[in-house]
Amino acid sequence: MPFLAHHHDCLGWSGEMAQRVQAFDWASTDLGPIQDWPPSLRAAVQMVLACPVPLVMLWGRHGYMVYNDAYAEFAGGRHPYLLGCPVELGWPEVADFNRHVMDVCLGGGTLSYRDKELVLLRNGRPEDVWMDLYYSPLPDDNGRPAGVLAIVVETTERVQTERERQAAEQALRQLTETLEQRVADALSARAEVEAQLRQAQKMEAIGNLTGGVAHDFNNVLQVIAGNLQLLSVEAPGNARVQHRIAAATRAVQRGSTLAAQLLAFARRQQLSPAVVNPTRLVRGMSEMLHRALGEAIKVETRLADDLWNVQVDRNQLENALLNLAINARDAMRGNGVLTISANNVTLAQTQRQGRDQPAPGDYLVFSVTDTGVGMPPEVVEHVFEPFFTTKPDGHGTGLGLSMVFGFVKQSGGHIAIDSAVGRGTTVQLYFPRCAESVPDDAAELPDTVVTPMGGRETILVVEDDTDVRLTAVDMLTQLGYRVLTAANGEAALELMDSGTPIDLLFTDVIMPGPIKGGELSIRAAQRVPPLPVLLVSGYTRDQVLHDGRLPPGVTLLGKPYRRDDLARMVRNVLNASRTAQAQEHAQAEAPSASHLPPAPHAAATDVSQPPTVLLVEDDTASREAMQEVLTTLGLQCVSAADAEDALALARTRSVQVLLTDFTLPGQSGADLARTLLRLQPHVDVLLMSGYGTEAEIGEPIPGARLLSKPIDLGTLQQALAPWLATVTAADTQHVTNAA
The missing domain is CATH 3.40.50.2300 (Response regulator)
Incomplete structure (x- = not known):
């Protein structure tokens, strides 16, 4: 029988680790061949191998390692390399710790640790582990300490569970402690959002009312303006009459400006957006601002580098900044500092807190800041409403800020105001970033083209307002056209279907009854050949507009219009219709079917x-x-x-x-x-x-x-x-x- 098997039987060692211990070449270590081990060492090994809990014996000054099956599982990927290895080489990441253990125990002392935290490399990567460790000396045959017995109980899972119960109890305590505050904050935020919603709904309702008023007001102005132009044509040599007509016309123009401001607030003005460079725009307004504000107001501009372009109506933007500057001048009582700045701003999703807040994205922000008297909260709440003003009677219409508000909103932007009594006011205009570049400024064509006169065509005028209808009839008759009239959509349809020759449909958009101007224009387009349409409206956001565009073949004329405007538009529409019909006729008679x-x-x-x-x-x-x-x-x-x-x-x-x-x-x-x-x-x-x-x-x-x-x-x-x-x-x- 081989020596190892015989020796194994003699010692009574069993298990996987017993076999590994028997097979190991101990002669290469300071412990010497296994058959020469002293009884004390054999007894210690037998105790280690027989124990069900993780045990490791560190024998000799170098601490050669002998361990049992349970410790082998704990060792992970380092088993079986650890067997017969000095402890400092086997666990180099905790060499200092183990050196201290050897010093204490070989000196006759003991050590114990509860939930000792160590970082070990067990499976190819660092692991945070916690263990209960117990160290005691092992005697040699003479009773002197010759080795160390280590009991290793890993507590990692229990420690982590306990900590999680605690990294949870603490969160629960914090939640409980802050719940009341969080509820209060949520209620406050909800109240703020509800207030913003009410304000937005109120502004929308006021805007709808204002737009309707402006529409009717433009109808009145159209009657006045039309009759003034007719009188001017009928009395060309009467200087006194012409003088009075000119004065009345100026009043109509002021009224038209007022209506335009109302439409601006209602977001129903006609805009001509184009790509604008903010730096050029602000610098180009320098002279205008100095004239409007006077020498006592110091104007400072702070323009960031590489400002983004915006796509807005340039004239309306200049008017908005000028309005804000004039308001600031009045708030500073003619003496102070006005600062106009422009910056690129990116708003994240987390910054949006209310319905009336700007959506996340990139914005170019104009800021107008004054050193004036400022406003209390109850005034700030109403500053954008039309006709609201803190100025004395006769010193402003109260439409300046409301016009700015409407223009910014209609341009897809946002307006914000920050003011307090004694510390001035800042108004910020947010406009979405435009990635397009600014084309070179193009000069306008000279306005020297003679306005075309009328012709002999027949025009159907559809207008429910009697005065407006009669004024239009007089203008068109003066221009040489034959005119038919209808007071509503139903009467207009009867004329269109009666076989009466009609060359142009001239109709208001908004009329009483089920058939509006938009429906008439659709019916006109369905005729063969199509009947050209010229729509007239007190504002441009009627239901005739679809995504800001007119239907094909439809032209829009805004009220109040001048006689020359009417003459030019009517002639253009008739000429375009005649051209289209002639081309279609020529194509129909062409011998070739080529497209x-x-x-x-x-x-x-x-x-x-x-x-x-x-x-x-x-x-x-x-x-x-x-x-x-x-x-x-x-x-x-x-x-x-x-x-x-x-x-x-x-x-x-x-x-x-x-x-x-x-x-x-x-x-x-x-x-x-x-x-x-x-x-x-x-x-x-x-x-x-x-x-x-x-x-x-x-x-x-x-x-x-x-x-x-x-x-x-x-x-x-x-x-x-x-x-x-x-x-x-x-x-x-x-x-x-x-x-």
Whole structure:
């Protein structure tokens, strides 16, 4: 029988660790071969191996390790490497701790620890462990300490559970202690939100009422203004009458301004948003502010670097800042410091606390701060309401701040005010960041185009207000048109369905009865051929607008309008309708079924109709002025405010020239040209750009020409020369036909 098996039987050791101890080469250690061990060492090993709790024996000065099965499980990945290994090498991360244990116990002392925290590497990574440790000396055959017996009971799970019960009891105590405060805070926050909601609902209700008042007020002004213009035409040589008419007209203009302020608060004014650079805008207002505020007010500007652009109505923004500056001047009683600043601000979701707070996102914030008397809370609560003012009678209408409020809200922004008695006031205007760049400023076209007179067409005027209706009839009759009238939508439909020839539907938007102006315009569009429509409204946010746009084929004229405005708009609508019908008739009689329009040279030889220009310009004033210029030059003109509407027009009619601004909302003018050329390959493309003739348009467009804004009449005539020649040919052809 082999020695180890015989020795194993003799010692009576059993278990996995007993076999490992028997098989280990102890001769390589200071303990020597196992058969030479002294009785005391054998007895100690036998006790360790037989114990069910984790035990480890550290024998000799170096603490050679002998342990049982339970300790092997505790050792984790270090088993069986620890067997026969000096303790400081086996557990190097706690070498100092174990050295102290060996010193104490080999000196005859004992040690014990309760929930001792150690960091051990057991399974390839550091672990926080807690243990109950008991150390006592082991004697040799002579009774002197020769080793250490360590009882190791891991308590990690119990300690962690206890701590979790405690990292929980503490949270519960804190929750209990703060519950009352949290309830109070929640109730306070709810009350604040409810107050903001009530304020927002009140402002909305006031806005609806104000918008309705302004609408009716504009109707009254329209009657007055129309009759004044008619009187001016009928008494051109009477100086006294003309003087009185001029005075009354100025009063109408003041009333119109008042109505515009009301509409601004009601968020129903017509805005012309464009990309604005805040730094340029504030610096450009310097002279205006100094004139308005006087020498005693010191104006400071604090503009952050790299300010974001915003997309707003530039004129309205300037008016808003000027209004705030004038209010500040009055609050400082003509002497103090006014600070205008602009900063980039990013609002996170956590910063939004109420219904009337700005949504999270990037904002450009204008701040106007004064060193004036300030306002108490009860005044601050009402400052944005129309006609509310703290000034004496005759010193302001109380519409300044309400106009600013409405403009900011209609622009998708937010307004905030901070004021207290004795420490001045700060008003902040938040506008959403615009990622677009600012185009070069374009000068307006000269306002020297003669207003077109009327024609012999028949116009159906639909207006429920008798005075307004009669005034419109007088104006249109003076212009040479035949006029039919209807007091409501039902009467207008009867006339439209009676077979009576009608060339234009001129209707108010808001009327009593089930049929409004919007419904009439839909019925007119369904006629064959479609009946052109000119809508008139006291404000521009009636139900006729869909996402801020008019339905195709519908033009809107705002009240109060001047006689010249009416003449120009009526003529433009009639001309556009005549052009569309003529083109559709020509296409219907064409021998080819091709969907492509004629090439430019082919159109030039067909002198029966003037060439058609598709004008695309998002700025209303610029578009209307350019349309008048093109019409005056004898060209037919159809216009659109963006690429989407332009393509819709191009799918229904043939055009010879595309005259488009390069910078448009949505699709650019260059992309529009590429798309249009796929529909009508022979179109001449003229791109207008504030960046000059070197503007970067991307992929080249065959035959396209760049015109630098502002465009003078000579440059425009030169660009359109081939088509203006066909206008002359058309006139000659008409004379020949007449002869």
